[in-house]
Amino acid sequence: MRSGRLAKIVLAAVFVALLATPLVRKRWAAHRQDGKLKLEASQALTRYGLHFQEVAQASGITFVHQAPTLDHKLKHIMPQVASMGAGASVVDFDRDGWQDIYLTNSGEGSKNCLYRNLGDGGFKDVAGELGIADVNQVGTGVSMGAVWGDYDNDGYEDLFLYKWGRPELFHNDGGRSFTPVTEQAGLPAWVNANTAIWFDYDSDGQLDLFMGGYYSEAIDLWHLQTTKMMPESFEYAKNGGRKYLFHNLGGGKFEEVSSKLGIDSRRWALAAAAGDLRGTGHQDLFIANDYGISELYFNDGKQFHEVGEQTGVGFTPKSGMTAAFGDILNQGKYAIYVSNISEDGVLIQGNNLWLPREGTSGDDLRYDNLARALGVEMGGWSWGMQFGDLNNDGTLDVYLTNGYVSADRNKSYWYDFSKVAGGNSTIISDAANWPAMEGRSLSGYQQKRVWLNDGAGKFNDVAQAVGATDTYDGRSVALADLWNRGVLDVIVTNQRGPLLIYKNTVTPENKWIDFELEGTASNRGALGAEVKLFWSGRQQVQTVSGGSGFCSQNQRRLHFGLGKNTQIEKAVVRWPSGKTQTVENPAIGQVNKVKEAA
Amino acid sequence: MSQSPRESAITTPLEVGKPRGFRLDPRYVAPLFITFILLVGHLSYGILESYDKTALAIASAIVTELVLGRIFFGKWLNLASAYITGISVGILVRSPAYWPFLLCSVISIMSKYVLRVKGRHIWNPSNFGIAVLLFLAPETMAVLSIQWGNNLLPIVVIWALGSIIIWRARRFHISATYVVSFFLFAFLRSWITGHPWQAEVAPITGPMYQLFVFFMITDPKTTVRSRMAQCVVAFCVAFVEFLLRLNQIVYAPIYALFLVGPAANLIEIWLDSRREKGVVSVTA
Numbered sequence: 001m002r003s004g005r006l007a008k009i010v011l012a013a014v015f016v017a018l019l020a021t022p023l024v025r026k027r028w029a030a031h032r033q034d035g036k037l038k039l040e041a042s043q044a045l046t047r048y049g050l051h052f053q054e055v056a057q058a059s060g061i062t063f064v065h066q067a068p069t070l071d072h073k074l075k076h077i078m079p080q081v082a083s084m085g086a087g088a089s090v091v092d093f094d095r096d097g098w099q100d101i102y103l104t105n106s107g108e109g110s111k112n113c114l115y116r117n118l119g120d121g122g123f124k125d126v127a128g129e130l131g132i133a134d135v136n137q138v139g140t141g142v143s144m145g146a147v148w149g150d151y152d153n154d155g156y157e158d159l160f161l162y163k164w165g166r167p168e169l170f171h172n173d174g175g176r177s178f179t180p181v182t183e184q185a186g187l188p189a190w191v192n193a194n195t196a197i198w199f200d201y202d203s204d205g206q207l208d209l210f211m212g213g214y215y216s217e218a219i220d221l222w223h224l225q226t227t228k229m230m231p232e233s234f235e236y237a238k239n240g241g242r243k244y245l246f247h248n249l250g251g252g253k254f255e256e257v258s259s260k261l262g263i264d265s266r267r268w269a270l271a272a273a274a275g276d277l278r279g280t281g282h283q284d285l286f287i288a289n290d291y292g293i294s295e296l297y298f299n300d301g302k303q304f305h306e307v308g309e310q311t312g313v314g315f316t317p318k319s320g321m322t323a324a325f326g327d328i329l330n331q332g333k334y335a336i337y338v339s340n341i342s343e344d345g346v347l348i349q350g351n352n353l354w355l356p357r358e359g360t361s362g363d364d365l366r367y368d369n370l371a372r373a374l375g376v377e378m379g380g381w382s383w384g385m386q387f388g389d390l391n392n393d394g395t396l397d398v399y400l401t402n403g404y405v406s407a408d409r410n411k412s413y414w415y416d417f418s419k420v421a422g423g424n425s426t427i428i429s430d431a432a433n434w435p436a437m438e439g440r441s442l443s444g445y446q447q448k449r450v451w452l453n454d455g456a457g458k459f460n461d462v463a464q465a466v467g468a469t470d471t472y473d474g475r476s477v478a479l480a481d482l483w484n485r486g487v488l489d490v491i492v493t494n495q496r497g498p499l500l501i502y503k504n505t506v507t508p509e510n511k512w513i514d515f516e517l518e519g520t521a522s523n524r525g526a527l528g529a530e531v532k533l534f535w536s537g538r539q540q541v542q543t544v545s546g547g548s549g550f551c552s553q554n555q556r557r558l559h560f561g562l563g564k565n566t567q568i569e570k571a572v573v574r575w576p577s578g579k580t581q582t583v584e585n586p587a588i589g590q591v592n593k594v595k596e597a598a
Numbered sequence: 599m600s601q602s603p604r605e606s607a608i609t610t611p612l613e614v615g616k617p618r619g620f621r622l623d624p625r626y627v628a629p630l631f632i633t634f635i636l637l638v639g640h641l642s643y644g645i646l647e648s649y650d651k652t653a654l655a656i657a658s659a660i661v662t663e664l665v666l667g668r669i670f671f672g673k674w675l676n677l678a679s680a681y682i683t684g685i686s687v688g689i690l691v692r693s694p695a696y697w698p699f700l701l702c703s704v705i706s707i708m709s710k711y712v713l714r715v716k717g718r719h720i721w722n723p724s725n726f727g728i729a730v731l732l733f734l735a736p737e738t739m740a741v742l743s744i745q746w747g748n749n750l751l752p753i754v755v756i757w758a759l760g761s762i763i764i765w766r767a768r769r770f771h772i773s774a775t776y777v778v779s780f781f782l783f784a785f786l787r788s789w790i791t792g793h794p795w796q797a798e799v800a801p802i803t804g805p806m807y808q809l810f811v812f813f814m815i816t817d818p819k820t821t822v823r824s825r826m827a828q829c830v831v832a833f834c835v836a837f838v839e840f841l842l843r844l845n846q847i848v849y850a851p852i853y854a855l856f857l858v859g860p861a862a863n864l865i866e867i868w869l870d871s872r873r874e875k876g877v878v879s880v881t882a
Contacts, residue, residue, distance in 0.1 A: 007669055015712045018705055022735035236643060345736030346848050347743070350694035372694050415846035416797065422743040423800025424750065435793040
């Protein structure tokens with residue numbers, strides 16, 4: 001009798017303790033998050049090795065993104081639909097050694113900007129005088145993003161502009177002007193695209209182009225024939241835009257070959273990235289899709305094979321917003337990051353960090369999502385991100401921006417959003433069924449993430465501590481050494497908001513080394529070339545990228561942080577042509593220029 | 599508050615009438631059906647975060663039931679009920695973390711042993727566990743709220759099969775009352791808010807409602823006894839959900855059942871107690 005009563009008391013006590021567990025865990029987690037506290041610059045520098053200062057206005061950059069105004073049938077949910085278009089891509093368009101910034105705008109009649117880096121700390125918009133500003137004219141659609149690649153190997157990177165509308169290709173005439181060459185190139189008349197990347201999929205020395213549609217290309221968002229243009233499902237939609245793979249034929253002409261080569265998808269693509277994931281010498285293609293699973297295409301140089309489900313990255317559907325590759329564990333292998341949506345108490349997708357499973361490689365490569373274990377999972381309504389060694393400590397960190405619609409702080413659209421998002425396809429796919437937003441926010445005013453890699457398999461968010469304190473509706477993130485100081489500065493675009501430039505100050509104790517590559521047999525811009533750096537028993541691999549993240553492109557120059565090491569063993573360059581080249585003992589603290597050996 | 603639990607009050611899942619020539623123990627029909635839903639959903643559309651998490655939820659529920667059954671009854675209990683709780687948690691809980699699956703299952707099963715009045719547990723176990731964790735850990739977990747693909751066929755099949763099973767279990771009236779009430783209140787909400795009626799009806803087309811309608815509100819051990827009272831309770835759940843939805847509570851049905859279910863049970867227990875006292879005083 002007494003023992004029975006005791007058992008009940010013990011049971012009740014355990015029950016109460018279990019109920020208290022989430023609260024205790026929450027307090028403990030908050031206690032550990034000292035990176036959430038704002039710090040003085042000197043304190044941040046001492047503790048984390050870096051500090052950001054937002055300097056866009058001070059540098060002469062006054063860009064503010066404008067969103068489009070689409071068909072009036074979408075007026076009730078306009079902020080939700082017209083929610084993209086703030087893109088940023090880094091380029092040294094005039095080859096003066098200073099990184100410039102191209103920004104896309106999306107208001108009808110608005111101007112895109114090319115901020116030329118003056119080399120004196122300031123920037124000047126030269127897009128208008130060079131002919132690449134007035135690209136959002138009524139009837140031609142509006143810009144979503146841009147990627148740069150030297151498609152004709154003349155040494156100057158050309159501009160590909162993807163839009164909800166007519167895509168445009170501009171030839172760079174020696175850094176002095178740009179010539180529209182869209183028609184000669186054979187590009188389609190209308191695509192509602194949200195991603196494009198340059199890469200040489202067949203390693204023929206000429207850059208090819210991938211472009212991913214979001215809305216169906218049959219839709220003119222300014223003249224809707226029907227309101228049934230929304231995704232047919234929140235996580236299984238296949239009624240998005242088609243994909244395009246343009247094979248570079250030379251002479252400024254391209255041939256569309258996606259279906260022929262095995263890329264045939266109508267998922268809602270928001271981001272793409274290319275990299276040699278298997279060490280085959282060919283660039284594999286990863287596509288992050290909104291409203292569904294990601295897709296991974298293994299490339300054998302002639303054909304693409306979709307292996308998302310087989311490799312593990314394409315089974316559980318989420319809301320893919322960004323895609324980027326990074327050797328975060330310094331193993332010479334790429335992890336793949338995909339951002340998704342998380343909102344407390346409503347939708348907890350968590351971002352994905354796909355790491356190659358130990359013991360798998362080649363065609364048997366498998367991935368595990370270790371975002372939670374490594375601490376880079378919860379980023380709110382996440383958008384663009386990039387890998388980069390932000391504090392030069394020798395490991396890649398993560399910068400992530402987020403936030404969807406910041407309107408009325410006290411009113412949320414989440415209830416109505418989730419109500420319809422969970423509905424059958426006949427309901428969700430018709431914009432007329434979506435309740436009016438009426439000025440309400442949807443995951444607005446979110447804090448950004450700067451996840452520092454501790455080198456031991458954990459990332460810690462220090463955004464507030466190091467000065468990344470904005471709460472705009474972030475979209476794209478691009479990394480570049482804007483002032484040639486041996487650090488990565490951060491460029492962030494915001495939907496309906498100002499461009500932000502976080503100038504990075506890094507502790508001088510941490511050393512660095514950069515590489516600029518030029519192909520000869522390979523494409524001249526060396527997109528797809530890898531540098532594997534060896535130092536102090538460590539290694540790290542990076543690829544020259546023709547676009548990654550969400551509507552963004554980092555500098556082509558590869559930046560490696562080295563920590564306190566002053567000696568590099570070697571750098572091994574593997575070119576898209578298949579050649580390898582070893583640079584012994586490269587000098588640190590400078591940009592090493594490497595030309596592909598004949 | 600609690601009295602000694604009766605074993606049958608802990609472990610009896612939905613019992614389905616035995617068809618002639620069909621020897622399957624009726625206690626296992628519901629577990630098999632919910633397993634079928636899980637397999638169809640996952641193999642077709644990958645609805646689960648992973649097999650590991652669902653397995654963890656099921657194992658946690660089963661182990662908890664075994665341990666508590668051994669302590670309080672001195673024997674190993676039938677595990678059909680614990681399995682339903684575990685698999686419901688495994689399907690409904692959406693979290694990238696493992697611990698919510700474990701904690702939710704354990705809390706759900708323990709609630710049957712701790713939160714008791716006059717020998718009855720008053721909350722549906724998985725409803726209790728999920729509602730509590732949604733309230734206490736919203737930053738870590740949510741509830742399955744998306745569609746299983748875009749094809750209407752799986753939805754039709756699950757609703758049809760579920761209806762047949764519930765019919766044989768003589769609890770179809772509960773589900774039917776709730777569904778009809780939901781639609782009525784959906785149209786009323788549409789009229790009040792001005793939102794399209796399709797938006798108000800949309801949630802019930804999702805998989806969360808399939809589990810909710812067939813397994814949570816019909817749970818024999820946490821519903822009242824009389825047929826009419828069961829219908830009234832189902833209507834009340836829909837009504838409270840209506841009020842919560844007007845206040846933009848995302849998981850309104852979970853919270854509505856959390857509030858109405860125990861209230862109805864407590865009223866019935868109180869009425870039983872009065873009746874018993876009346877019988878005693880009369881016989882005395």
